[in-house]
Amino acid sequence: MGENATNPNLIDTREAAGSCSHCRYLLPRLAECAPSYFDVGYVTCKHCSEKSDLWQAALSKAIALSPSGWALASLGAAQTSIVLPMESGKGYEVQLTDYGAPADAKILSTNYTGQTKNLTAIEWHGNSPQRRVQGTALRLLAVPFGEGPLPCEGRVAISVVWIRGNDSPAWPYLATAFEAAAARDYAPSLVFAQSAVEISMMPLIESRFRRHAPERRVRRFTNYSRALHVILPYLCGEAGLAKMPDIVRDALDRLRDKRNEIIHRGIHAAAISPQAAMEGLCAAAFGFEYMRHVEPSLSKGEPVSASGQ
Numbered sequence: 001m002g003e004n005a006t007n008p009n010l011i012d013t014r015e016a017a018g019s020c021s022h023c024r025y026l027l028p029r030l031a032e033c034a035p036s037y038f039d040v041g042y043v044t045c046k047h048c049s050e051k052s053d054l055w056q057a058a059l060s061k062a063i064a065l066s067p068s069g070w071a072l073a074s075l076g077a078a079q080t081s082i083v084l085p086m087e088s089g090k091g092y093e094v095q096l097t098d099y100g101a102p103a104d105a106k107i108l109s110t111n112y113t114g115q116t117k118n119l120t121a122i123e124w125h126g127n128s129p130q131r132r133v134q135g136t137a138l139r140l141l142a143v144p145f146g147e148g149p150l151p152c153e154g155r156v157a158i159s160v161v162w163i164r165g166n167d168s169p170a171w172p173y174l175a176t177a178f179e180a181a182a183a184r185d186y187a188p189s190l191v192f193a194q195s196a197v198e199i200s201m202m203p204l205i206e207s208r209f210r211r212h213a214p215e216r217r218v219r220r221f222t223n224y225s226r227a228l229h230v231i232l233p234y235l236c237g238e239a240g241l242a243k244m245p246d247i248v249r250d251a252l253d254r255l256r257d258k259r260n261e262i263i264h265r266g267i268h269a270a271a272i273s274p275q276a277a278m279e280g281l282c283a284a285a286f287g288f289e290y291m292r293h294v295e296p297s298l299s300k301g302e303p304v305s306a307s308g309q
């Protein structure tokens with residue numbers, strides 16, 4: 001089964017880190033506008049030219065849309081909407097790469113809504129269904145609603161939240177955090193979010209220290225809290241780079257505390273509200289983007305001797 005989905009009535013992909021706080025025009029995607037936010041403290045709206053606080057824009061939208069998967073769209077994910085004509089009883093394969101998603105995209109959540117009240121789509125699967133969508137193709141079956149002659153024809157709105165791939169070693173952790181949040185598994189989501197930040201920060205800082213100190217000494221000295229609050233601000237200050245915004249650093253502190261509660265005290269997953277999860281994920285996404293922004297300057301002079309002594 002499976003016809004290729006052709007002739008969609010509507011295709012729209014949005015990758016917006018929230019909306020302008022003045023005119024609600026969508027901001028560019030997080031990876032695009034975060035550098036400007038880190039450097040000057042705001043993002044300039046392309047529509048009304050006013051300044052927006054990117055952190056507030058991204059977080060407020062994520063909280064407003066939580067717990068749906070759409071909440072993740074302002075934290076670095078993308079949302080693609082497609083409206084397809086369908087006929088009941090027929091199968092359709094929707095390949096996201098045909099609609100602008102890269103081949104390494106990971107699907108986080110899906111929504112199918114019948115627009116003509118006579119049919120909708122369900123995900124089609126083999127005899128051992130995978131609970132998460134693998135790859136970038138959706139295999140759908142159009143099923144009729146209610147009574148009436150069959151087959152019937154109608155339109156189905158398909159909404160997919162997905163995230164781009166990235167070469168950074170920390171990225172798989174952040175993607176897994178997003179995936180878990182989309183499934184409303186907030187405890188593992190925050191554990192992976194914290195790991196993503198640590199993996200994007202600690203190796204860089206340790207490699208800086210190893211330029212002048214033995215590896216075993218560096219490892220004993222360096223910890224995440226020192227890195228976040230002292231070492232990173234120092235290195236960035238010395239290099240003439242903008243420091244991480246206080247609001248992001250404070251949120252990263254809360255994320256670390258939450259992660260420690262989860263893994264050391266066995267905090268019940270239900271104790272984490274969708275809003276707290278969104279703040280943690282927002283902190284991780286901004287922390288990740290900040291490290292990506294400063295990494296080229298801080299790693300100048302690399303590679304260093306890896307002998308470690």
Ligand SMILES: [Zn+2]
Pocket residue numbers: 020021022023024025045046047048049050
């Ligand atoms: Zn605006």
